[in-house]
Amino acid sequence: MEDNKLISKTETNKAQSYIFASPPHELPLESGEKIGPITLAYETFGELNEDKSNVILICHALTGDSHVSGVGGWWSNLVGPGRGIDTDKYFVVCSNVLGGCKGSTGPVSIDPKTGKPYGTNFPLVTISDIVNAQRDLIDHLGIKRLLSVVGGSMGGMQVLQWMVSYPQHVRSAIPIATAMKHTPQQIAFNEVGRQSVMADPDWQGGDYYGKASPAKGLAIARMIGHITYMSDASMAEKFGRKFRSQRGPFKFSPDFEVEGYLRNRGDNFVHRFDANSYLYLTKAIDYFNILNGHSLGSIFKGLKAKVLVIAFKSDWLYPVYQSQEIAKACKLSGVNASYIELAASYGHDSFLVEIEQEAKLIGNFLQGVYNGKGDLPKP
Amino acid sequence: MINLNVERKALAGWIAEGASVLDLGCGDGELLAHLISAKHVRAQGIELSEQAISHCVAQGLSVFQQDIDTGLSEYSDNAFDYVILNQTLQQVKKPAFALQEALRVGKRVIVGIPNFAYYKARASIFRGRVPVTASLPYQWHDTPNLHFLSLLDFKDYCKNHNITIQCTFYAASNREVKVWPNLLAEVGYFLLSKPAV
Numbered sequence: 001m002e003d004n005k006l007i008s009k010t011e012t013n014k015a016q017s018y019i020f021a022s023p024p025h026e027l028p029l030e031s032g033e034k035i036g037p038i039t040l041a042y043e044t045f046g047e048l049n050e051d052k053s054n055v056i057l058i059c060h061a062l063t064g065d066s067h068v069s070g071v072g073g074w075w076s077n078l079v080g081p082g083r084g085i086d087t088d089k090y091f092v093v094c095s096n097v098l099g100g101c102k103g104s105t106g107p108v109s110i111d112p113k114t115g116k117p118y119g120t121n122f123p124l125v126t127i128s129d130i131v132n133a134q135r136d137l138i139d140h141l142g143i144k145r146l147l148s149v150v151g152g153s154m155g156g157m158q159v160l161q162w163m164v165s166y167p168q169h170v171r172s173a174i175p176i177a178t179a180m181k182h183t184p185q186q187i188a189f190n191e192v193g194r195q196s197v198m199a200d201p202d203w204q205g206g207d208y209y210g211k212a213s214p215a216k217g218l219a220i221a222r223m224i225g226h227i228t229y230m231s232d233a234s235m236a237e238k239f240g241r242k243f244r245s246q247r248g249p250f251k252f253s254p255d256f257e258v259e260g261y262l263r264n265r266g267d268n269f270v271h272r273f274d275a276n277s278y279l280y281l282t283k284a285i286d287y288f289n290i291l292n293g294h295s296l297g298s299i300f301k302g303l304k305a306k307v308l309v310i311a312f313k314s315d316w317l318y319p320v321y322q323s324q325e326i327a328k329a330c331k332l333s334g335v336n337a338s339y340i341e342l343a344a345s346y347g348h349d350s351f352l353v354e355i356e357q358e359a360k361l362i363g364n365f366l367q368g369v370y371n372g373k374g375d376l377p378k379p
Numbered sequence: 380m381i382n383l384n385v386e387r388k389a390l391a392g393w394i395a396e397g398a399s400v401l402d403l404g405c406g407d408g409e410l411l412a413h414l415i416s417a418k419h420v421r422a423q424g425i426e427l428s429e430q431a432i433s434h435c436v437a438q439g440l441s442v443f444q445q446d447i448d449t450g451l452s453e454y455s456d457n458a459f460d461y462v463i464l465n466q467t468l469q470q471v472k473k474p475a476f477a478l479q480e481a482l483r484v485g486k487r488v489i490v491g492i493p494n495f496a497y498y499k500a501r502a503s504i505f506r507g508r509v510p511v512t513a514s515l516p517y518q519w520h521d522t523p524n525l526h527f528l529s530l531l532d533f534k535d536y537c538k539n540h541n542i543t544i545q546c547t548f549y550a551a552s553n554r555e556v557k558v559w560p561n562l563l564a565e566v567g568y569f570l571l572s573k574p575a576v
Contacts, residue, residue, distance in 0.1 A: 308436065327443055328453050331423075339443040340432045357429070364437035371439075 033123040041103025042095035045069045046087035058094040059151030059158035065102035068094040084359025098133040099125040099280045107276035120206030127288045131161040152176035152351035172306040172369040177351045179322035181289035190282040193221035218275040219266030231314040231347030300333035307337040308365045312350040389548040391417045398460035404467030408435035448472045454484040465491040469526045488571040496529030514565035530567040541574035
């Protein structure tokens with residue numbers, strides 16, 4: 001029954017495109033460069049209410065896209081009719097990030113100056129640039145204030161950026177399994193992924209469009225990524241030391257289940273993701289530093305939005321102390337915030353897969369914000 | 380569930396309108412929610428239990444998952460008008476440290492404790508059994524309480540540490556207890572101000 005409902009909703013929700021920043025009104029980037037025109041691919045779910053007060057912007061992680069809900073949606077266990085983020089109640093907007101490869105302008109897009117794909121001529125984009133582009137889309141949709149901005153990992157960084165760049169535009173914010181800045185360890189994992197792509201002879205300095213793509217390099221980058229997204233316990237539970245069913249004579253073919261899984265994930269990934277986008281977006285994450293010289297006590301000063309910070313105990317890629325730091329900044333900046341560590345065991349991926357507690361928490365929190373519950377008198 | 384009306388009312392009476400309040404070990408946020416509606420306080424809670432926090436969030440409360448035993452270092456001195464330790468002190472590993480931190484961060488501190496010298500508890504011990512009462516409802520093997528104290532023990536502690544007790548409120552079975560509190564009260568509440576320097 002519920003599935004039927006889901007399908008019918010999805011069918012009316014194909015990705016749309018918003019084109020803006022056409023010359024001479026290009027979007028200025030943090031690097032000082034400009035880019036335009038920009039296409040943002042976005043999807044909406046649910047119905048916009050009359051006073052446009054039920055809008056939730058969802059920000060996707062590194063390899064996500066605008067298809068957050070519905071069949072095949074990357075967060076459809078959390079976002080949908082009757083779910084934690086209930087599309088029967090809320091109007092959900094999700095757009096593919098600037099620099100991505102899922103319908104929005106990125107390295108694979110045609111550079112209007114040359115008539116060829118940007119490749120590595122694409123400008124450096126930052127989380128702040130990504131959010132500025134989202135802001136244009138939200139304006140275009142005629143939405144003055146977001147009920148909430150929600151996202152995990154790189155999506156959580158965009159949430160933090162919204163809190164800092166456009167504090168007046170958000171009534172609440174939910175940064176999940178994220179950080180105010182990347183640590184050397186996090187940058188190191190990303191760098192190994194990038195090196196893997198760039199070491200592939202097919203990468204050709206980023207100029208591979210129309211030719212063989214650096215599939216092997218990107219697949220290995222994805223394999224490394226997957227290891228960091230899981231936990232020791234979740235890998236042990238999922239694979240153990242099991243061998244694959246078809247096993248030939250020893251030739252370094254994948255004999256362990258986990259090897260087969262990683263190869264499979266890597267190989268699938270290259271069909272749906274552009275290697276240059278991977279390079280650009282991992283750099284955007286590595287450069288991200290919301291503090292940027294500010295103190296914990298000043299970064300969110302004056303923010304009226306309510307904030308719910310969620311971390312996962314088993315997440316070793318974005319350890320809980322990084323979320324505790326966000327919570328601390330909220331406290332010191334006098335923001336009305338809550339902080340919780342969920343016990344899910346799935347590592348960094350917990351926010352996508354072990355969502356039962358997360359969904360309940362987010363649902364409760366959003367309900368409170370929507371009803372104006374617990375709004376405090378001014379100090 | 381115990382009806383805490385009398386106690387909540389008494390505590391609300393100690394708190395000034397619109398004050399800022401930090402509740403250490405706020406549980407499901409019942410007291411904070413009451414103080415918000417009765418006294419329009421600016422409330423914040425600290426709690427360990429995931430489930431309790433989820434409950435608080437549903438009520439729109441601001442709550443942080445944090446272990447009081449690790450201290451309150453991110454809060455500056457006198458950051459709150461009141462810090463509450465309600466049924467918390469006997470459950471933390473280092474109650475002296477928790478109280479010291481509360482007195483640093485709060486201008487005033489409210490402490491609520493179960494009375495181990497309540498007459499039913501005494502009777503229990505007299506019969507050779509560890510007490511299980513309304514304010515000490517746990518069996519020996521499942522109690523979160525790590526420390527057992529009477530109202531007199533707490534008063535002595537305050538005296539020895541120059542902590543001023545400004546007000547007290549004692550209760551049993553949702554009624555105020557005015558005579559022989561150390562014998563007749565199940566719970567005691569104390570409004571404290573900082574040690575005289």
